[in-house]
Amino acid sequence: MMLEGKVAVVTGAGGGIGREIALAMALAGAAVVVNDIGASLTGEGPTSATPGEQTVAIIQQRGGRAVANTDSVAEWANAQRIVQTALDSFGRIDIVVNNAGILRDQIFHKMSxxxxxxxxxxxxxxxxxxxxxxxxxxxxxxxxxxxHMTSTSGLIGNFGQANYSAAKLGIAAMSKSIALDMQRFGVRSNCIAPFAWSRMTSSIPASTEAERARVARLQQMTPDKNAPLAVFLASDAAKDVTGQIFAARHNELFLFSQPRPIRSTHRGEGWTPEAIAETALPALKSHFLPLDRSGDVFSWDPV
Structure with a gap:
């Protein structure tokens, strides 16, 4: 019961990774606000309270405490209401899991x-x-x-996801800023890049043999594999863990690097464009990172 007595808000908890995190946190002793608007993968069309209510029902059937909330995270006033739901229902708030998301994949030159x-x-x-x-x-x-849920689409790269990649890399940077700004108040902030076959990954193309192999690997990774890491990071056992980026890939856990200088070159008289081309480029080029994407880096079968 690592979260005994704590209150958690889990956004996007009507299904997939969010639901599994909400269920795991409830089993670990937390009271949970299950936030979900019940929208489509793209966020378009009608919404429904049913997905969130189903998560709540599962938690309650298992003897846990939970309430549903259907406010959209994309509005400031709604976010206030989500947090207020925790205060009104359980008297406090200790944990926030930012999991809600949508997809609008499009190749960059066609993205609206x-x-x-x-x-x-x-x-x-x-x-x-x-x-x-x-x-x-x-x-x-x-x-x-x-x-916070980040993604290797932002940390590494992916096709047709400029919007999603930018948002997810921005979340990682925001998490670091929160960790820096709020450490003196005893507040921690970390990211998870989850691997799982869920509604959010079901749009990955599978038209080539390599793409089909990647999808097959993802399908082995169930959403619940990400929940233990989220519970740990939310618990007092992680009291010294902040500002970090983790990934959960089936039975593997990863700690991600964060951008730091990897090579430098100096010219006492300063640089001209010509000098950069003649001197700096040869010195730096061998350290350039390849134009790869998440599937190229995580290319092995899950274990």
Whole structure:
């Protein structure tokens, strides 16, 4: 019962990874606010309270405590209501898991402003809004844990996901800023890059043999494999863990590097464009990173 007595908000908890995290946190002793608007993968069309209510029902059937919330994370006032639901229902808030998300995949030169903004609003703005709504309560209580969902699409790269990749890399940077700004208040902030076959990955193309092999690997990775890491990061056992980026891939756990200088060159008289081409480029080029994507880096079968 690593989360006994704690209250967690889990966004996008009506299914997939979010549901598994909510269930695991409830089993670990937390009371859970299950947030989900019940929208389609793209965030378009009608919404429904049913997915969130189903997660709540499972938690309650197992003897846990949970309430549903259907506010969209993409609005500041809604984020306030999500956090207030925790306060009204359980009297406090200790954990925020920013998991809600949508996809509007499109090759960059065809991506519309609407496709860009829709994804940024839910992922990046939504993570800020809900985190900011909880931050003052965390500061006053002298403790709190943020667990944000990033993605290797942002950390490494992927085709047709400029909006999603930008949002997810932005979340990693935001998490680091939260960790720096709120460490003195006992507040921690970490990221998980989850691997799982779920609604969010079901749009991955599988038209070539290599793509089909990648999808087959993902299908072996069930959403529940990400939940133990989220529970740990939210618990007091992780009291010294903050500002980090982890990944859960089936039975593997990874700690990600964060950008740091890897090579430098110096010219006492300064640089001209010509000098960069003649001197700096040869010195730096051998350290260039390849133009790869997530599937190229994580190319082995899950174990």
């Amino acid at each position: 402003p609407e496709e860009w903004l829709a994804v940024i609003n839910v992922h990046l703005n939504g993570t800020f809004f809900v985190s900011r709504a909880a931050a003052e309560h965390f500061r006053k209580s002298g403790s709190g844990a943020f667990v």
